[in-house]
Amino acid sequence: MTKDTVSIFECWNENLKEIFIAISGSSLEELQKMFAENTPEVINHWDVNKHSISCQVVEKNISEADATIFAKAYTQSRSSRGYRFVVANIDS
Secondary structure, eight states: OOTTEEEEEEEEETTTTEEEEEEESSOHHHHHHHHHHSOOGGGTTOOTTTSOEEEEEEEEEEEHHHHHHHHHHHHHHSOOTTOEEEEEEOOO
């Protein structure tokens, strides 16, 4: 991944029925470490120790401008199964 690109991650919380679409320049491993140490504010109500949370990479090496467009279209295309979507750029 170059400095000018980001990845899009999908993290879902089975307990709260929420899906977090994260836009970040971090790797999946860095993202998971971040969650354990300091959960992003937009999902700080998630309990990473008690809730069933899974994450996966959706798209890699995409420009930030395209990532925002992609994330919006991605959430609209997904079957919500009763889940609430949260989208945020989590890089500090």
